[in-house]
Structure formats: C-alpha cells, structure tokens
Amino acid sequence: AKDAGRNNFQFYAHDMNSRALDRLKLESGLRRALERDEFVVHYQPQMEIASGEIIGAEALLRWQAPGQGMIFPGDFISIAEEAGLIVPMGEWVLRTACTQKKAWHDAGMRAPMKIAVNLSARQFKHQDIVKVVSRVLEQTGCRPEWLELEITESVVMDNPEAAARTLQKLSDMGVHLSIDDFGTGYSSLNYLKRFPINSLKIDRSFVRDITTDVDDAAIARAVIALAHSLKMTVIAEGVESAEQLSFLREQQCDQMQGYYLSRPVPAPELEKLLNATSQK
Numbered sequence: 001a002k003d004a005g006r007n008n009f010q011f012y013a014h015d016m017n018s019r020a021l022d023r024l025k026l027e028s029g030l031r032r033a034l035e036r037d038e039f040v041v042h043y044q045p046q047m048e049i050a051s052g053e054i055i056g057a058e059a060l061l062r063w064q065a066p067g068q069g070m071i072f073p074g075d076f077i078s079i080a081e082e083a084g085l086i087v088p089m090g091e092w093v094l095r096t097a098c099t100q101k102k103a104w105h106d107a108g109m110r111a112p113m114k115i116a117v118n119l120s121a122r123q124f125k126h127q128d129i130v131k132v133v134s135r136v137l138e139q140t141g142c143r144p145e146w147l148e149l150e151i152t153e154s155v156v157m158d159n160p161e162a163a164a165r166t167l168q169k170l171s172d173m174g175v176h177l178s179i180d181d182f183g184t185g186y187s188s189l190n191y192l193k194r195f196p197i198n199s200l201k202i203d204r205s206f207v208r209d210i211t212t213d214v215d216d217a218a219i220a221r222a223v224i225a226l227a228h229s230l231k232m233t234v235i236a237e238g239v240e241s242a243e244q245l246s247f248l249r250e251q252q253c254d255q256m257q258g259y260y261l262s263r264p265v266p267a268p269e270l271e272k273l274l275n276a277t278s279q280k
C-alpha cells in the first residue's frame with residue numbers, strides 16, 4: 001500500500017510538472033506568436049432579422065501556429081489573460097479589425113456597417129483603454145461609429161464607478177457598446193440604465209434550446225423585452241437552425257449571429273459571402 005501511495009504521488013507530481021510545462025510552452029508560444037505574426041482574425045457576420053441585411057461582423061481571434069493548424073481562443077485566451085498577454089493581443093485584434101473595416105469602406109463595401117471587437121476584463125482594467133481605442137481609430141482611419149466593443153458583465157460589476165466613467169468616455173467618442181454573454185454573469189440590472197450600453201447579446205447557452213426548453217424561451221423573451229424597454233437592441237448568438245431563427249423573429253429579436261448564417265470566416269470569404277447575397 002505504501003509503494004502504491006508513493007507511485008501515486010510520483011504520478012501526480014509528474015502530471016503537474018508536465019502540465020506546468022505545457023503552460024509555459026503555451027505562454028512562450030503566445031509571446032512569439034505576436035512577434036511572428038501568427039495570429040489571424042476571422043469575422044462572423046451579424047444579420048438584422050427583419051431585413052436580412054448583414055449589419056455587422058464580430059472579430060474573433062485565431063492562432064495559426066506553424067505545423068499545428070488552427071488554434072481556437074478556448075485553448076489560449078485564459079492563459080493569455082493570466083499572463084497579461086491579452087493586453088497586447090487585444091490591441092492587435094482591435095487594430096486589425098479597424099484596419100479591415102476601413103479597407104472595406106474604401107473599397108466601396110458598406111456592409112458590414114460595424115465591426116464588433118471583444119474586450120477582456122484585464123484590458124479594461126490594466127490599460128487606459130480609452131486612449132488605446134482613440135489612438136487606434138485615429139491611426140487606422142476607422143470611424144468610431146463603425147466600432148462596437150463587446151464587454152462582459154464581470155467587467156462592469158468589478159468596479160462599477162470606474163467602469164461607468166470609462167464606458168461614458170467611449171460612448172461620447174461615438175463607439176457602440178454591447179454586453180456579451182448577457183444573463184450568464186452575476187449582474188445587477190441596475191447598471192443597465194446607468195451605463196451607455198447600446199445592445200445586449202443573448203448568450204448561446206439560452207439560444208441552444210430555445211425551441212424546446214420553456215425556461216430558455218422565457219429567458220430569451222425577458223431579455224428581449226428588457227433590452228427594448230431600455231431602448232437597446234438585442235442580438236442572439238449561436239443561432240444554428242431555422243427554427244431558432246423563426247422563434248427569435250416572432251419574439252422581435254433585432255439581430256442574429258450564428259452558424260445558421262455563417263461560421264466565423266477569413267475576411268476574403270466574408271467578402272464573397274456578401275457578394276453572393278448581393279449586399280452592399
């Protein structure tokens with residue numbers, strides 16, 4: 001029994017070391033990725049439900065590590081957050097998305113009108129995000145009203161006073177603000193009326209069973225009613241079927257995003273998609 005115990009201990013110790021090692025490798029990999037330009041941004045279109053028009057696109061980060069194929073944010077964002085790397089990475093995504101939107105505009109493409117960029121809590125707290133955003137807009141020639149910043153409830157709830165000031169400055173600049181994953185955080189509805197938020201995103205976890213689960217349907221309806229009564233638009237994410245879309249249409253949800261319309265795709269593919277649906 002003693003031996004077995006020791007073996008177990010060695011097993012776990014080894015396991016922990018290799019995990020720590022994996023983590024270090026990932027961290028240094030991410031550091032190099034920035035220098036070597038291994039990140040790419042994919043764009044997922046957002047549609048206005050009533051008109052069928054593509055009104056926006058969300059910028060989503062991908063990592064093309066040589067010889068490793070595409071790595072998705074679920075496998076590296078939390079490490080990047082903990083290592084503080086999300087700050088330069090996030091600024092890179094912002095700059096790339098703004099540059100892309102300006103290029104589309106200059107090429108005569110009007111859709112997508114807005115580019116949505118995710119902001120992490122860490123970026124929001126540890127960086128003068130207002131300065132970063134205004135500098136990037138100026139340098140890229142992207143207009144503030146073309147940009148939407150997606151934040152989560154945790155960003156807002158951490159330090160509501162500081163968040164309110166920051167969001168107000170961004171809003172005064174003309175940038176749109178939306179709450180991502182709405183309903184999954186520990187939110188106080190109180191902040192919604194005090195903060196200059198333009199839209200709410202119904203989280204994918206509520207959309208998934210929207211046509212079969214009465215509770216999820218009720219939550220989606222409530223979020224839509226709440227958003228509208230506060231003069232916000234509401235967008236459903238993770239829409240994968242015609243049934244989900246027709247439910248959302250019936251409930252007067254304004255916009256949708258999801259595989260049913262398109263997966264996140266490289267910029268040239270979004271252009272093709274827009275041409276095919278003869279959007280302008």
Ligand code: C2E
Nearest residue numbers: 060061072073074093118119120238239240258259260264
């Ligand atoms: P998110 O902001 O909630 O983004 C939506 C995620 O849902 C994306 O995953 C997207 O590919 C996926 N998705 C979209 N439509 C569907 C659908 O119909 N079905 C299903 N099953 N999934 C769908 P992705 O790109 O892997 O990103 C995961 C998360 O990583 C994002 O969740 C976001 O929190 C984070 N992330 C991605 N890019 C960035 C970034 O540039 N900065 C920061 N801070 N976070 C990012």
Ligand code: CA
Nearest residue numbers: 058118150180
């Ligand atoms: Ca998002």
Ligand code: CA
Nearest residue numbers: 180181201237
């Ligand atoms: Ca989301």
Ligand code: CA
Nearest residue numbers: 180181203204
């Ligand atoms: Ca999410």
